[in-house]
Every structure is written in structure tokens, then in C-alpha cells.
Amino acid sequence: MSSDVRFTDFKSDKQPTWCPGCGDFGTMNGIMKALANSGNDPDNTFVVAGIGCSGKIGTYMHSYAIHGVHGRSLPVAAGVKLANPNLTVVAAGGDGDGYSIGAGHFIHAVRRNVDMAYTVMDNRIYGLTKGQASPTSREDFETSTTPEGPQQPPVNPLALALAAGGTFIAQSFATDHKRHAEIVQQAIEHDGFGFVNVFSPCVTFNDVDTYDYFRDNLVDLADTDHDPTDYDAATDKILDSSKEYEGVIYKDESSVSYEEKFGVTENMSDIPSGAPDDAMDLVREFY
């Protein structure tokens, strides 16, 4: 990989169809900067996207990529990484993709701790289907399908990740470009599953969790004495519903990735042109 890769090299020539002002622009730019700053280039990068507004990200980026089935980006990304650990793998999705239809995979991807980054563009709404409640929507958030609000507490994705044994749990704000890119870069460089929940406001359908709301309520942990390696302190922050935090909230410095645990090191695309040399031994086992 070359050292002169710029973040714009990760841009495709497709113009995004996101609404002007959408948080996803900032989220994507930050991912591209993080990839370039951590020494990757498009030919060794694999982006896995889900379905929803967020799912379009692979189309607007230039890298190896797959835009998959709704909610299944994490198993795809793990498959890519395990088959070729030399690749840098980033999965990107939204709150519906990750915490609703894909919630089962989220927990197990966190547990599995494959070395990859997962960025969730959390806008607390379903945008592509024109404004229904998402799993992170507020309890009283009125939408076309929830006229009284969902009347269920929102999912706390950070707490889910913590409970599942997460080794890197972070949150960022799409429009806070520098911090967001830094945090995603740390997630990419983390030896294990680097999870970043990105506040990525929907300017069209969410008039509650807006840019202004986040600007007014966001606490950057870099401005505090928070120690992300302190599990108890991280737990307190994650369970504190009175504030929105930005930064790396928890990081397990002793994290060992799945690949390392299982000794998965080879590029599996390299295979011989016939059966392995000693393959008759497999037959003789059945003697």
C-alpha cells in the first residue's frame, strides 16, 4: 500500500443521493479519512454496507465493497476478514440495520471480536422509508407508524456491546469531523471489533434528535478525565442516560482478536490447482 493515499481516493464518482445536510456525508468522509490516515488504500480495503440510507455508503466510496442484505453486514464482514486477514474491513450500517433486523448479529459480532470496524449511522429514525420509529427512537417519538410514540425504551447500543463483551466501544458525531475521523481510525486500528455509534442526524424526518440537540448535549470525553481502559468508569458513562457522550468510552487493551485466537492468518484465496498433497491421508483415516 502506498503512503501517499489521500482520503479522496476512497471516493467513487457516484454522487450521493442523501438529502442535503444528512449526517451520513460527515460519517462517510470521516471513515474515508480514517482509512487513509491508517495507511490503507482502496485495493486492500473492504467495505460492507447494509440496507437503508446508510447502506448506500459502499456505492459512494471506492474500495472493494458489498452492499448486502438488510441487517447482515456483520457476518459478511467477518467472513471477508477471516478469509483474508490482510484486508482492512469496515462494516457500515444504520440503527435499523444494526439494532433491529441485525440485532442478533450485532451481539455475536461483538462477542466474536473479529478485527474490523463497525460504524453505525444512528439517526434514530428510518429515513429511507420516510420516517418511522427506529430501535433508538425516543419512547414518545411520534411517527407515521407510532402516532403515540413507540412506547418502548430505546435500545442502548453501547450497553448491548458492553454486555456482549465488547473490546472497543465508542461514539462520535458526524459533523464533528476531526473527532469523528480520529475515533473511527482508532476503531480500525483496534485489535478486535471496533464499534463506533455515530450520531448522524436525519434532517428530513427527525426534528428531535437534530444537529442542535447533539451540539447542545454532547460531552466530549476528551475534555474530561475519563479513562477508557477503566471498565467501571466506562459502564457508568454507558448507562448514564442524562447525557450523550462522544469519544472512546471503553477500550480493552488486552483484546485478542478472533483471528489471533484461532490462528487464522492465511489468505484463503491461495489454493493449489488440485487436492492438497497429503489428501489421501484424509481417505486413510476412514480405514
Next chain:
Amino acid sequence: MPADFNWAIGGEAGDGIDSTGKIFAQALSRAGRHVFTSKDFASRIRGGYTAYKVRTAIDPVQSVVDRLDVLIALTPRTIEENLDELHDGSVIIYDGDRSTMADVEIPEGMVGLDVPLKALAEEAGGAIMRNVVALGAACAVTDFPIENLDSALKKRFGGKGEAIVENNKEAARAGLEYVHEEFDHEFDYDLDTTDNDYVLLNGDQAIGMGAIAAGCRFYAGYPITPATNVMEYLTGRIERYGGHVVQAEDELAAINLALGAARAGARSMTATSGPGIDLMTETFGLVATSETPLVIVDVMRSGPSTGMPTKQEQGDLNMMLYGGHGEVPRFVVAPTSIDECFWKTVEAFNFAEKYQVPVYVAADLAMAVTEQTFPPEAFDMDEVEIDRGKVVDDDSIDEWLDDKGRFQPHAITDDGVSPRAFPGTDQGAHMSTGLEHDELGRRTEDTEMRVEQVDKRDRKVETAKNDEDLSPREFGNPDSDKLVISWGSNEGAMVEAIEFLEEDGVDVRFLSVPYIFPRPDLSDDIEAADEVIVVECNATGQFANVIEHDTLTRVKRINKYNGVRYKADELAERIKTTLESEEEVSA
């Protein structure tokens, strides 16, 4: 005695039936005899009845028959369940000291051997070896040299230490000697040995071995009967070749993990049964439209829903052929025997990569849980060829770049197959998507490109029909005007049924079809025949429907869907009845 010998051990689940049966099968195989095993689960009464059956002969055996010569019965129910198969002169070995067996009645004409299995096992070192005492007794009845049993005991118990092996050998001898000393009876059975070397394996294992041979390096799956053995086989073996097995959280994840690995360039596979295919169908369209090579094994079992999970059925053919919304080509290959499970898996990987398609391997429970002997050369690894199709590298990618230097993973080509660049290839970065896409892989709703991409994908099937040998396997009399067609594991029973039919003066031509899609055109064969029967293990005749559709000809059908595989003698009878009948029959 007939050329083949049929033996079984039966009891409650948890009685060690499977492992005891496997030891006996192994002993026979190591003695140079051919073996075909089957497992019986409760058929008439609900409960824990289970049996392991072994058919053996000097010549190859590839089916079960309705006859049982020696039965080790640990419960009264074992006898009751097998009354139809037992006959005059059958030997039943049992332990009359066991309270449930004390009053057991041996049916008239059969020979009951009351052997104190538990007591003799205790003398040899522990009651747990009760079944091994019974195996020794079976050796006495069949005049089978007990040294062969020693070898199988060593294989089974060698890991537990020499003392355990020796105790088991002693237990077996105690059973042998007890029969010799206590029963003054000339038994009809005589299990000769040969110097032939055989291996003994089941269909799931053959699929797993085929995958490794074919270069499969990534497997993701979720445990499900009867496909779990594929995963268990690969675990601990695929790693030796740089591969890995992931136990996924569900089948949705399993196929997506496998898809991811395939996108990264690995030969990748998942295996499941019908309920898992239901979930995987969600992702199937993505695999196919992103033109990702993937092998999906469906080891069919009885459905629908949870159905009869430990029973045989070939009910998923329609799902494999047509499952999923929208229209997109897929390949379906169906191994017709246990050795073919190996070869068709190898072929499935080549199809997957040559045509960049998902390939279903349609196996079924009857072959997955059955062990059969083969000479090792049946799995000659030198014969395995790997064809990765149109893969480009850093140099050859140039001819597939557009005028702006962008790689075209879905280039419109004459044969329908586009170039494939593994991630890491310079200039190969590209998008794959379940959305309709242009040649670059980018979303499009352009009306012309839509049609071009659909046609391109469909063209791969035509290419395969032209380039691949999709011939059926042929048996019986090639000139007969009575044609039997089948698929999957019915082949073994049908091949043996041909012999039964010949004895009755009926000759048939038999085509066993391993390629379900794309498939051979059987129009000429069907036209040449006066009568055509399609045999399969389902109620609605899913393959018969396909044949009728292809050839615009009505066929007779033999269907079985009670959960039990065809037996050779039973199938011969049904073919005779069906040939005589005017109407389609099914039962």
C-alpha cells in the same frame, strides 16, 4: 445362506447402540468385507427406540433390504420393531438377566441366545462393556474371526489407553466363548474375510472431505440434523490446510459469513438442512445476483417445519430450484451415492467458480447418516481438478478496465461469465450489490442494462449446458422399453432392485440423475421408452414434475414419504406393481 448378511443392534437411545454398531461395521470393513449401514429410529411407536443395522457381503452393497439375520436386542421393543424383517432361523442375542428381557418371547422358528451380557462384562472389567460382549457373541454365531473385532476395538478405544482396549477384547472373548460353550447349535452364517482394503464413511464425511480436496478453506454453519457431521468433519481438519470453520449464531449469519469469505476469494461453503435453507433463502438472491461463487449443501430431512427431523425425505427440491424472490439462476447438483457426495462436492466448487453462481448440493439423510465401504481409490485425490474460472490478477486485469480505468466485475460477455478480481488485486476495487447493477457493479435502473444483466446471468446456464457433461448415470438394460428415473440416494436401492427384477424376468433401464439444474434433456430417452417411472422420496413428485414439464410427457410415479428410505426388495416390488398398473400410483 444368501450372499449378504444382515445384522442389527437395537435398544434405547443412550444404550450405546451407534458406537457398538459402528465397531462391528468397522470390524467387517477391516476384514475386507463390504458394508452398508443404516440407522433406525422409532417408526411405529413413539419413544427412544434406536437401532444400528449392518448389511455386509463380499461384493459391494449399496442398499438395505427387508431381512435381518442376527439381532442383538437390548429391549423387548427391539424385537417387536423388527418382526417383519426377522425370519425363520434368525438369531436373537439378548440378556435374560435384564429385568425387562426376562420374560421375552422369541418368535417361533427363531433362535434365542440368552447371554448374560452384563455379568460377563462385569467379569471382564465393567458392565459398560455389555454391548461388546454381545459383539463377541455375534462373532461366534457368524463364525467371524474375533481378531477383526480387536482391530476395531483398538480404533474405538485406543485413545482411552491400552488397559481399556484389553478389557474390551476380553469382554468380546467372554461373549464368544459363552456361545461356544453353552449353545450346541449349528448356525447358518459364515462371514468370510478377504485381503481387500476398504474405507468406511458416510455422506456427510464424504462431502466434508470433498470440500477440503476441492480447496474449500472457509466453512460457516449452524448445527442441524442431519448436516452437522459435515461441520464436525471439517472442524480440526480444514485448519491443517489453512482453513477455518465458524459456528455461526444462526443460518442467516452462516450464509452471510460464507458469502463474505467467497467475496474475499476463498472457496467457501455452508451446509444445513431444510429449515436452515429457509433462512438462507433470504441471502440466496444476493449471492446469485452479486455473482458470488458459493456452495450450499442441503442435507434434506423430512419436513415441513420441524417435520420428522431424523427421517429421510427428498422434499426440498422445489425450494432449491425456485426458492427466493425474483429470478436468478442457480445450480443444483444431487449426489447419488456416498462416494458421489465427495465427487459432486468437488464439482460443485468448480461450477460455483467457473460460472460465479451459488450451487446447491442436494444430499439427503439416507446417505448422510449411512456408512458404506469403498476401496480408497474411489477417492483418488490425483483425480481432483480445481478450475477457478475467470480470475484476473494484477496484470491480466488490464483488459477488463473501462476507459476510465475502472474494473468491470459484471462485464457483459458472450458466455455470461465476467472477470473476477479477489480483494487485494491492484485496480480491482469494485462494488458488489444485491441491487441491479451496471458492468461496474454500481446500482442502476437503466432499462437496457437491466435486461442485459438478467440475460447475461441466464446465459451462464446455457454455457454450462454446452460445456459440461451433465449426463445421467445409467444402469440396467440399455435397450429396455421400461425406463426408471430417479435422483439422490435412491440410486443404491434401485441398482439392487434391478437384480431382484431380473430374477423375476423384468428388465428395466435406469437413469440416475445427478444434475438437477442445469439438467440433461431426457426427451429422447423418454420418447424411446414405453413406460417411464420416476422414483423419489417425497409425496408430490417434485422431480417427476420437472421431467414432465421438460418433456411434455406424463410419467408414472413411485413416491415414498413415510420417513424411511427405499429398500431394494421393496422397490423392486413397487416397480413391478407400477408397471402393471394403468394409473399413477403413490403411497
